[in-house]
Amino acid sequence: MRVLMFGWEFPPHITGGLGTACFGLTKGLVKYGVEVLFVVPRAFGDETKDGFRLIDASEVLLDFKESFTQDFWNQIKFMEIGSNLVPYVGPEDFEQIVTEDVLINKEQHQSVFTKNYKFSGKYGPNLMEEVSRYAIIASSIASMQKFDVIHAHDWLTYPSGIAAKKISGKPLIVHVHATEFDRSGENVNQNVYDIERKGMEESDLIITVSNFTRQIVIEKYGIPSEKVITVHNAVEPAGPSEFEGAQKHVKEKVVTFLGRVTYQKGPDYFVEAAHKVLKKDSNVRFVMAGSGDLLNRMIRRVAQLRIGTKFHFTGFLAGQEVDTMFAMSDVYVMPSVSEPFGISPLEAMRSNVPVVISKQSGVAEVLKHALKVDFWDIDALSDAIYGILHYEGLRKMFFKYGKEEVDNLKWENAAINVLEVYKQAVNK
Amino acid sequence: MRSICLYFQVHQPFRLRTYRFFNIGHDHQYFDDYQNRHIIRRVAEKSYLPANKMMLDLIREFGSGFKVSYSISGTALDQFALYVPEVIHSFQELARTGSVEFIGETYAHSLASLGKKDEFLRQVTLHIQRIEELFGVRPTTFRNTELIYSDQIGVNIGDLGFHTMLTEGAKHILGWKSPNFLYCNTINPKLKLLLRNFRLSDDITFRFSDRSWSEWPLTTDKFVKWLNALNSHEEVVNIFMDYETIGEHQWKETGIFDFFKHLLSQIYAHSNYGFFTPEDLYQRLQTVASISVPYPISWADEERDLTAWRGNELQDEAFEKLYSYDQKVINCDDPSIQRDWQYLQTSNHFYYMCTKWFSAGEVHRYFNPYGSPYEAFINYMNVLSDFMIRVDSFYDNKQKSKEKSEKITKKPTKIAPESTIKKSKKNLPVAKNHNEKTAKKSKPENNFKKLNFDDIVRLSDRRVKELIKKVDIQTLSSAMKGADTETKTKVEKNLGKKALTVYKEMLVKLKNLKSTEVSKNRKQIVKEINKTSK
Numbered sequence: 001m002r003v004l005m006f007g008w009e010f011p012p013h014i015t016g017g018l019g020t021a022c023f024g025l026t027k028g029l030v031k032y033g034v035e036v037l038f039v040v041p042r043a044f045g046d047e048t049k050d051g052f053r054l055i056d057a058s059e060v061l062l063d064f065k066e067s068f069t070q071d072f073w074n075q076i077k078f079m080e081i082g083s084n085l086v087p088y089v090g091p092e093d094f095e096q097i098v099t100e101d102v103l104i105n106k107e108q109h110q111s112v113f114t115k116n117y118k119f120s121g122k123y124g125p126n127l128m129e130e131v132s133r134y135a136i137i138a139s140s141i142a143s144m145q146k147f148d149v150i151h152a153h154d155w156l157t158y159p160s161g162i163a164a165k166k167i168s169g170k171p172l173i174v175h176v177h178a179t180e181f182d183r184s185g186e187n188v189n190q191n192v193y194d195i196e197r198k199g200m201e202e203s204d205l206i207i208t209v210s211n212f213t214r215q216i217v218i219e220k221y222g223i224p225s226e227k228v229i230t231v232h233n234a235v236e237p238a239g240p241s242e243f244e245g246a247q248k249h250v251k252e253k254v255v256t257f258l259g260r261v262t263y264q265k266g267p268d269y270f271v272e273a274a275h276k277v278l279k280k281d282s283n284v285r286f287v288m289a290g291s292g293d294l295l296n297r298m299i300r301r302v303a304q305l306r307i308g309t310k311f312h313f314t315g316f317l318a319g320q321e322v323d324t325m326f327a328m329s330d331v332y333v334m335p336s337v338s339e340p341f342g343i344s345p346l347e348a349m350r351s352n353v354p355v356v357i358s359k360q361s362g363v364a365e366v367l368k369h370a371l372k373v374d375f376w377d378i379d380a381l382s383d384a385i386y387g388i389l390h391y392e393g394l395r396k397m398f399f400k401y402g403k404e405e406v407d408n409l410k411w412e413n414a415a416i417n418v419l420e421v422y423k424q425a426v427n428k
Numbered sequence: 429m430r431s432i433c434l435y436f437q438v439h440q441p442f443r444l445r446t447y448r449f450f451n452i453g454h455d456h457q458y459f460d461d462y463q464n465r466h467i468i469r470r471v472a473e474k475s476y477l478p479a480n481k482m483m484l485d486l487i488r489e490f491g492s493g494f495k496v497s498y499s500i501s502g503t504a505l506d507q508f509a510l511y512v513p514e515v516i517h518s519f520q521e522l523a524r525t526g527s528v529e530f531i532g533e534t535y536a537h538s539l540a541s542l543g544k545k546d547e548f549l550r551q552v553t554l555h556i557q558r559i560e561e562l563f564g565v566r567p568t569t570f571r572n573t574e575l576i577y578s579d580q581i582g583v584n585i586g587d588l589g590f591h592t593m594l595t596e597g598a599k600h601i602l603g604w605k606s607p608n609f610l611y612c613n614t615i616n617p618k619l620k621l622l623l624r625n626f627r628l629s630d631d632i633t634f635r636f637s638d639r640s641w642s643e644w645p646l647t648t649d650k651f652v653k654w655l656n657a658l659n660s661h662e663e664v665v666n667i668f669m670d671y672e673t674i675g676e677h678q679w680k681e682t683g684i685f686d687f688f689k690h691l692l693s694q695i696y697a698h699s700n701y702g703f704f705t706p707e708d709l710y711q712r713l714q715t716v717a718s719i720s721v722p723y724p725i726s727w728a729d730e731e732r733d734l735t736a737w738r739g740n741e742l743q744d745e746a747f748e749k750l751y752s753y754d755q756k757v758i759n760c761d762d763p764s765i766q767r768d769w770q771y772l773q774t775s776n777h778f779y780y781m782c783t784k785w786f787s788a789g790e791v792h793r794y795f796n797p798y799g800s801p802y803e804a805f806i807n808y809m810n811v812l813s814d815f816m817i818r819v820d821s822f823y824d825n826k827q828k829s830k831e832k833s834e835k836i837t838k839k840p841t842k843i844a845p846e847s848t849i850k851k852s853k854k855n856l857p858v859a860k861n862h863n864e865k866t867a868k869k870s871k872p873e874n875n876f877k878k879l880n881f882d883d884i885v886r887l888s889d890r891r892v893k894e895l896i897k898k899v900d901i902q903t904l905s906s907a908m909k910g911a912d913t914e915t916k917t918k919v920e921k922n923l924g925k926k927a928l929t930v931y932k933e934m935l936v937k938l939k940n941l942k943s944t945e946v947s948k949n950r951k952q953i954v955k956e957i958n959k960t961s962k
Binding site: 276277279280368369370371372379380382383384386387390391392393394396397400401 | 446448449450452740741742743744745746783799800802803805806809810813
């Protein structure tokens with residue numbers, strides 16, 4: 001089986017859940033003998049006339065910390081398309097990023113793709129145009145390569161997937177990691193919604209990362225339910241190195257929020273819960289790690305509540321810093337308003353940190369040893385935090401069963417299910 | 429004639445409301461009144477009331493040919509009294525027929541039998557008192573929460589004057605033996621054991637309406653056929669179940685009421701079985717063997733063990749924290765503390781924290797008001813934290829008021845021992861009139877030899893309490909001066925709360941008492957001991 005996969009980030013540069021998921025899944029698939037032709041957007045400025053370049057596998061291997069067998073890289077072809085597309089960014093933000101860059105000519109920190117990025121003028125000035133341009137290049141790749149099935153991750157790549165399908169006549173699978181409803185609540189961007197819907201309709205099968213998302217796809221995009229299959233995400237097993245060097249320097253218990261500070265992640269509920277807990281127990285510190293459009297509002301709210309000495313903001317964390325943050329935490333909280341999956345609680349549990357997650361997250365479907373609350377129920381949220389901090393029995397239980405549970409959520413298992421979907425699509 | 433023993437458990441817990449940590453310290457309302465009222469009314473309407481009516485009709489129809497027994501937990505009785513008193517009336521009507529036996533249990537349907545002996549005995553006594561008060565009979569048969577039983581629990585129960593106990597016919601305990609005989613406790617053979625026939629019981633409780641069961645539908649014909657198929661030497665079939673089976677777990681529409689109505693005439697027409705209560709069976713049957721149960725068993729789940737209540741760290745912590753306060757609570761004379769202390773011990777709270785249902789156990793999920801065992805644990809611990817604060821502050825306040833009163837007046841405490849003891853009697857209900865049989869039985873032991881002062885340690889707690897009633901507190905405290913610690917603790921633990929404070933003050937005051945005085949007082953006590961035993 002040979003797959004043409006339209007993905008996002010790939011090692012060594014990973015910034016978010018989508019990149020982690022693509023990477024884990026690819027690794028799992030390779031174990032079952034699947035060959036992957038992996039295409040990513042990458043702004044490198046010196047692209048060839050064709051608009052893409054094939055990356056030599058050994059080149060990637062060099063700056064990657066984990067060691068892989070030669071087989072792994074033999075099965076993967078890796079391609080980058082010259083494009084300034086970035087994940088997790090809507091049309092408005094995209095324009096802002098692009099223009100800001102022109103004006104200030106400054107490094108971008110939102111994503112690795114824009115790091116060291118120089119605006120060449122060749123890319124589309126707005127996101128929609130860029131997506132189309134990306135699709136045109138994708139179709140030319142599709143006409144040159146041989147594969148059995150096309151796999152596209154999230155809406156920015158759906159047009160590419162459709163184009164590749166039209167050229168090659170191979171089945172298309174779209175993988176829904178998030179929908180416009182998760183990102184924007186009810187204020188949906190119609191263009192994005194249309195692209196998502198088109199991709200779902202043109203596809204042969206749809207993979208969703210949770211039943212929660214599957215339901216949205218069926219209800220809000222009007223897709224027949226038999227076409228949508230849930231394959232839950234998994235997590236990479238932790239290496240021992242993650243605990244090294246991490247040390248807590250405060251005597252209080254630490255409660256952590258880690259993620260983008262945006263509407264979707266529910267940071268305001270975390271602040272309100274912190275306030276409630278601190279009223280009862282001042283022996284706790286709260287940390288909000290991450291950045292986003294709601295960050296300033298959160299800082300203002302914390303000041304307003306007069307809990308600033310116990311509530312801390314770290315800004316955006318990456319790589320080793322994330323592991324350090326987990327190692328310092330006593331509770332990890334993910335109060336997402338709408339979370340298609342949410343890998344970060346699994347990473348926390350992997351580091352033996354008990355988690356409180358919202359019932360409105362896909363990850364709640366697979367976790368037993370976690371406290372689950374409605375995101376809007378601040379009382380329940382603060383009560384759960386307080387419970388973990390004060391009742392020893394809970395920590396013992398999570399310590400005993402949580403890590404074990406997460407270690408059993410393997411990408412290999414997810415890959416088997418994805419492979420089943422491929423087979424189903426090919427035989428359709 | 430062979431015997432069927434039909435016994436029903438009637439129990440409802442006081443479910444907790446959602447109690448957040450910020451309620452701790454100022455909000456002492458723990459129970460979900462709305463839900464508790466709603467549930468008990470629903471179950472009464474669907475099960476208890478129509479089932480009681482059916483039983484009453486059957487008793488009227490078959491006269492002494494039909495007998496049935498019940499254990500009703502104190503928490504269920506309290507909720508009946510609060511929300512549906514007509515259920516109590518209908519049980520009283522059943523009691524008046526004389527064909528119904530009421531069985532003793534722990535007041536709170538608690539797990540106190542697991543290592544908290546004093547609290548366990550206290551609760552059993554409370555329950556005895558309540559049953560006597562409502563139904564005019566003193567239970568002689570005991571069944572522990574969820575049929576939990578071990579050799580030691582059996583011994584404790586025998587010491588309280590019960591002669592029969594019900595438990596599970598667990599396979600791993602019985603081995604090749606059949607549950608259909610009368611057995612006895614391995615340490616104290618005087619305590620008889622009736623073992624549940626779980627196959628025939630569960631055919632009704634769990635499988636009655638299960639359409640995937642090969643024997644569905646369960647007809648009375650079939651059931652009587654199975655009864656007749658049992659080896660003819662086997663003497664008694666114990667059908668034990670939740671009373672809610674009739675009408676609540678198995679709805680009326682399944683035909684469960686008709687099944688019971690019809691079962692009797694079928695049994696009398698086509699078999700040589702008759703219905704008996706545990707008390708009847710105690711009189712009629714001979715024990716065939718003793719059963720050794722070193723580790724507690726129960727009637728729950730496949731394993732028939734305690735893991736539904738004491739199977740994980742959450743349950744262990746909650747249990748330990750709860751019972752770390754048992755000694756403190758005993759001496760609190762605040763009725764609301766005493767009440768909540770009972771209700772918080774109910775085994776259901778621990779059942780909700782069970783993690784076994786992650787893998788299996790639809791049964792667990794059905795009975796669980798919480799989304800997860802973790803939520804159940806947090807909620808319970810919040811409530812418990814507040815309860816502990818209340819108990820502690822009760823002592824703080826008492827200490828303060830005591831210091832105050834000591835400052836104001838320093839006159840020697842002169843108390844009327846009689847009234848104090850009467851009050852303490854209320855706190856620790858003392859077993860009153862034993863029925864004749866147990867009284868007769870205990871007599872030869874007591875006449876065995878004349879007792880002296882050191883024998884106090886070996887007396888039962890009940891006897892010690894009777895003794896305390898007879899002598900005044902001054903005599904008692906002066907006699908205790910210089911006594912060994914064992915005797916001292918024996919007496920102290922049987923004193924009422926107020927009596928105990930007085931007693932301790934006396935001891936301090938009597939520091940310089942002459943040894944002749946002491947021995948005089950001791951003599952008086954010895955006289956009383958030997959008097960009470962006659």
